[in-house]
Amino acid sequence: MDRPRCLVAMVLICLLSICHGRGLRVGHKNNGHVYNHTLAKILVEYASAVYMSDLTALFTWTCSRCTDLTEGFEVVELIVDVENCLQAYVGVAHDLNAVIVAFRGTQEHSIRNWIQDLFWKQLDLNYPDMPDAMVHHGFYSAYHNTTLRPGIVSAVQEARELYGDIPVMVTGHSMGGAMASFCALDLTVNYGIHNVQLMTFGQPRVGNAAFVSYFSKHVQNAVRVTNEHDIVPHLPPYYSYFPQKTYHHFPREVWVHNVGIGSLVYMIEKVCDGSGEDPSCSRSVSGNSVSDHLAYFGIEMQADTWGTCRIVFHGNMVQYQVDLAGNIVLSKRPGVSSVLQQSVEADKSRNAI
Numbered sequence: 001m002d003r004p005r006c007l008v009a010m011v012l013i014c015l016l017s018i019c020h021g022r023g024l025r026v027g028h029k030n031n032g033h034v035y036n037h038t039l040a041k042i043l044v045e046y047a048s049a050v051y052m053s054d055l056t057a058l059f060t061w062t063c064s065r066c067t068d069l070t071e072g073f074e075v076v077e078l079i080v081d082v083e084n085c086l087q088a089y090v091g092v093a094h095d096l097n098a099v100i101v102a103f104r105g106t107q108e109h110s111i112r113n114w115i116q117d118l119f120w121k122q123l124d125l126n127y128p129d130m131p132d133a134m135v136h137h138g139f140y141s142a143y144h145n146t147t148l149r150p151g152i153v154s155a156v157q158e159a160r161e162l163y164g165d166i167p168v169m170v171t172g173h174s175m176g177g178a179m180a181s182f183c184a185l186d187l188t189v190n191y192g193i194h195n196v197q198l199m200t201f202g203q204p205r206v207g208n209a210a211f212v213s214y215f216s217k218h219v220q221n222a223v224r225v226t227n228e229h230d231i232v233p234h235l236p237p238y239y240s241y242f243p244q245k246t247y248h249h250f251p252r253e254v255w256v257h258n259v260g261i262g263s264l265v266y267m268i269e270k271v272c273d274g275s276g277e278d279p280s281c282s283r284s285v286s287g288n289s290v291s292d293h294l295a296y297f298g299i300e301m302q303a304d305t306w307g308t309c310r311i312v313f314h315g316n317m318v319q320y321q322v323d324l325a326g327n328i329v330l331s332k333r334p335g336v337s338s339v340l341q342q343s344v345e346a347d348k349s350r351n352a353i
């Protein structure tokens, strides 16, 4: 090796060891899984598309956000819980060779009001069969106690019967990330799916420290992407002086933020520590931005129409079912009516109580 090249190599090695000395060992390993930037850029597009209100365009994957890195996606089922204003889909990404499950964030009248409410959310539900684990009842039941769960679980099972034991990637933004977390845990623990991956964007906290240790034991491949000063990951608040009573994030946070000045600005994706509450990640800044919540990796993360739970739907173009409560399931599966039958019966028994 001649001298200049040798020097360059030495400088490079030096730089690498300085930069990665601590980061690589502590930061990039996620129970053996590595944070994958390419995958994050793909999943953020799936989490953005689920906000679209034209159900027909979403179901046929022809919506304006159904392009770019998600092209060729095959929707298996699209579920709209009209009663609770929730939306999710299940499908197969053939290029990733994975099942994708995506949850929409809140559609409430004002995102600001929804965020304000998060300041006061209590840990108000014991997570079933898990002593001391407490979670936020509203987030929990948005997944567990609505039309979403039965539709998603059977669509995931159907996709895996068709395509084999392929990974299930669960994603969502904001409240959709909270629901995605409960879904990933549910698929792992209650349905025995061993290769569930979770990646959420700007999600709030969902449970306490006891819940987090249970969660992390089961959902080992979990990434929570946070962006700059996004306020939502700071909520409901974390009180370090009440360790038993406070909400606590699960690992692994990846904090995306820009550094530099003037024209020399570049994006950093910091892979945070295994605690879930790394003080050197998004917690090192004040969460004071709503606009940082509404765009991740430059992708718009909000509804195309705000305000109401508006949906656009050309029912004659696709196969669909509507239950007694007016909830809609668009499905490519022949057996979809049986799922709806279950949820209709669940509704009846609720009314009886």
Ligand SMILES: *[C@@H]1O[C@H](CO)[C@@H](O)[C@H](O)[C@H]1NC(C)=O
Binding pocket: 034, 036, 037, 038, 039, 096
């Ligand atoms: C990251 O994800 C992409 C898309 O799934 C995949 O093609 C690539 O191999 C992954 N990279 C690593 C290092 O796992």
Ligand SMILES: *[C@@H]1O[C@H](CO)[C@@H](O)[C@H](O)[C@H]1NC(C)=O
Binding pocket: 141, 145, 350
């Ligand atoms: C499920 O929803 C019904 C009605 O919406 C409610 O009465 C019931 O308490 C809920 N159950 C749980 C565990 O949240």
